[in-house]
Amino acid sequence: MSLYANPTKSSPPSPYLPSACRIEEALRPTAKEKFFRLAPHDPHILNYSPGQFFMVGLPGYGEAPISITSGPDEGCIELCIRAVGNVTNAIHRLEKGDTLWVRGPFGRGFDVEGMAGKDLVFVAGGIGIAPMRSLVKAVIKRGGFGRLTLLYGAKGPEEILYGDEFEGWRAKGVDVRITIDRPSPGWKGYVGVVTTLIPPLDIDEGRTLAVVLGPPVLYKFVIWGLRHKGIKDDDMLLSLERRMKCGLGKCGHCQINCVYVCQEGPVFRLSELKGLPEAI
Numbered sequence: 001m002s003l004y005a006n007p008t009k010s011s012p013p014s015p016y017l018p019s020a021c022r023i024e025e026a027l028r029p030t031a032k033e034k035f036f037r038l039a040p041h042d043p044h045i046l047n048y049s050p051g052q053f054f055m056v057g058l059p060g061y062g063e064a065p066i067s068i069t070s071g072p073d074e075g076c077i078e079l080c081i082r083a084v085g086n087v088t089n090a091i092h093r094l095e096k097g098d099t100l101w102v103r104g105p106f107g108r109g110f111d112v113e114g115m116a117g118k119d120l121v122f123v124a125g126g127i128g129i130a131p132m133r134s135l136v137k138a139v140i141k142r143g144g145f146g147r148l149t150l151l152y153g154a155k156g157p158e159e160i161l162y163g164d165e166f167e168g169w170r171a172k173g174v175d176v177r178i179t180i181d182r183p184s185p186g187w188k189g190y191v192g193v194v195t196t197l198i199p200p201l202d203i204d205e206g207r208t209l210a211v212v213l214g215p216p217v218l219y220k221f222v223i224w225g226l227r228h229k230g231i232k233d234d235d236m237l238l239s240l241e242r243r244m245k246c247g248l249g250k251c252g253h254c255q256i257n258c259v260y261v262c263q264e265g266p267v268f269r270l271s272e273l274k275g276l277p278e279a280i
């Protein structure tokens with residue numbers, strides 16, 4: 001029996017078996033990150049939502065959970081992978097034409113329909129812009145939202161991801177505000193951590209939904225800032241990062257008390273995390 005999913009079968013692949021994807025594009029936008037556009041042999045795995053993730057791996061190295069950064073219905077899978085360890089460094093050595101193996105999509109993503117008619121405040125820090133890009137694309141495609149403000153913080157101009165797409169988002173009604181952590185020669189935009197962009201916002205707290213995606217260290221400060229603007233915990237959505245192995249609610253690696261982040265998350269309303277102080 002083959003170890004991997006059979007692309008000729010018409011039924012959805014087993015979530016335990018990786019599907020082969022051809023790398024159609026591999027770009028290195030920064031020193032640490034690499035963008036991949038994948039063409040899966042099995043079209044079933046293209047049925048994903050923003051906020052979901054794939055277990056992405058290579059035989060002999062293992063797998064890592066990686067967020068989807070493409071919008072839904074784009075006919076491909078786009079990923080942004082930061083090289084930090086064994087699996088991600090091995091993936092970084094791949095180029096166009098090579099094969100990457102993925103299982104999924106897994107987890108609960110964002111309810112884009114539920115965002116219709118709302119003002120939206122999206123806050124992304126660092127690589128959090130990768131899953132945020134999928135959400136921004138889905139919301140723009142759906143339309144029917146109120147004001148959409150995207151606050152994005154990067155360490156420096158050289159670490160800004162997807163910078164060439166922001167003008168296009170602005171043209172579609174997104175108020176994109178970018179800040180870098182410390183001054184840099186030639187930078188004329190905001191300077192300071194992303195939380196400094198929250199107080200000046202003009203927010204109608206009754207109709208605003210906030211989404212926070214970024215390194216876990218960011219969450220406490222952003223939540224504090226958004227609460228200060230009157231946004232309720234029920235109207236704040238965030239994605240939790242936990243170490244994952246199966247993605248299927250079986251191994252317990254991602255478990256926080258009785259919550260399996262890989263299945264019930266990674267996207268949660270902040271109000272759902274009450275009683276789980278170690279979640280954030």
Ligand SMILES: Cc1cc2nc3c(=O)[nH]c(=O)nc-3n(C[C@H](O)[C@H](O)[C@H](O)COP(=O)(O)OP(=O)(O)OC[C@H]3O[C@@H](n4cnc5c(N)ncnc54)[C@H](O)[C@@H]3O)c2cc1C
Nearest residue numbers: 053064065066067080081082084085086087088241242266
């Ligand atoms: C839902 C989800 C979505 C994600 N999306 C993305 C994404 O879009 N792009 C992306 O680049 N990354 C993403 N990540 C993070 C990525 O999965 C991890 O960085 C992953 O561990 C990398 O695997 P690795 O084998 O390369 O590195 P690892 O060997 O796992 O090491 C990664 C880092 O974690 C540290 N580490 C190793 N073991 C432990 C441990 N037991 N406890 C604590 N720290 C440890 C290492 O020192 C290193 O700094 C996501 C994670 C989750 C949960």
Ligand code: FES
Nearest residue numbers: 247250251252262
């Ligand atoms: S990753 Fe195995 S239970 Fe969540």
